[in-house]
Amino acid sequence: MSDFLKANYHAHTYRCLHAVGTEREYIEAAIEMGEETFGFSDHIPCPFHDGYVSNIRMTMQQAPEYVQTLRKLAQEYKDDIRILIGFEAEYIPAFYNEQMQMVRDLGVDYLIMGQHFWTSENIGPYSGSPTKDEERIRLYVDSVIEGMQTGSYTYLAHPDLINYQGMDSVYEFEMERLCRAMLAMDIPLEINLLGQSEKRHYPSDRFFEIASRVGNRVILGQDAHAPEHIKNRAVYEECMDLVQRHSLNLIHELKI
Ligand SMILES: [Zn+2]
Ligand SMILES: [Zn+2]
Numbered sequence: 001m002s003d004f005l006k007a008n009y010h011a012h013t014y015r016c017l018h019a020v021g022t023e024r025e026y027i028e029a030a031i032e033m034g035e036e037t038f039g040f041s042d043h044i045p046c047p048f049h050d051g052y053v054s055n056i057r058m059t060m061q062q063a064p065e066y067v068q069t070l071r072k073l074a075q076e077y078k079d080d081i082r083i084l085i086g087f088e089a090e091y092i093p094a095f096y097n098e099q100m101q102m103v104r105d106l107g108v109d110y111l112i113m114g115q116h117f118w119t120s121e122n123i124g125p126y127s128g129s130p131t132k133d134e135e136r137i138r139l140y141v142d143s144v145i146e147g148m149q150t151g152s153y154t155y156l157a158h159p160d161l162i163n164y165q166g167m168d169s170v171y172e173f174e175m176e177r178l179c180r181a182m183l184a185m186d187i188p189l190e191i192n193l194l195g196q197s198e199k200r201h202y203p204s205d206r207f208f209e210i211a212s213r214v215g216n217r218v219i220l221g222q223d224a225h226a227p228e229h230i231k232n233r234a235v236y237e238e239c240m241d242l243v244q245r246h247s248l249n250l251i252h253e254l255k256i
Pocket of ligand 2: 012088114157
């Protein structure tokens with residue numbers, strides 16, 4: 001296995017209620033594909049204080065079991081692959097301190113930021129829903145920059161999740177602002193393989209055109225929600241075409 005991801009830091013588990021398969025199946029798929037590092041980054045739990053129960057993420061109470069299960073598997077497979085344990089997290093100020101305390105207590109290896117919401121999911125809006133509202137893209141960019149300034153997140157997952165369909169000039173201005181801030185903080189931007197395979201609005205050429213011009217580093221992320229997602233070579237090649245098309249500065253691994 002030569003031409004494929006060397007490291008993937010974006011994968012989920014069944015605990016988020018919209019991913020399938022066992023952790024072992026994910027790990028064995030990654031080994032089969034020749035990946036040397038595989039990071040689980042399931043959706044971070046949120047400490048809701050109003051009784052709300054999410055149907056897209058584990059609970060705070062489940063997190064210790066998630067980490068312990070993966071620690072055991074990391075040990076079991078250590079001669080074949082390096083397993084890392086992380087979370088994909090929104091930066092939401094109301095949850096941030098409690099989440100960071102949990103991350104420290106559990107000894108999690110890394111966090112990636114996936115800004116699906118900038119307020120709680122029970123308030124919304126979802127970043128990926130189509131909008132012509134300038135305020136939304138501005139708030140998305142503001143919240144990503146503010147979150148990244150904490151230094152807690154290693155990369156930005158699907159930076160082009162915001163689905164702004166208004167004026168091109170507004171999109172250009174806001175996304176260039178995002179890219180420049182990420183460059184200044186040396187934060188890589190993810191090209192999301194799941195979005196590509198499902199023909200979502202990301203990864204988008206209009207975004208990576210801007211990232212190319214700004215000079216950001218980019219990294220591929222499988223965003224696996226099923227073991228098959230790890231073995232999709234065609235989607236890897238499509239994303240590598242995007243890298244070529246925009247002469248992007250691709251990195252192959254992170255220092256964790
Ligand atoms: Zn998910
Ligand atoms: Zn994800």
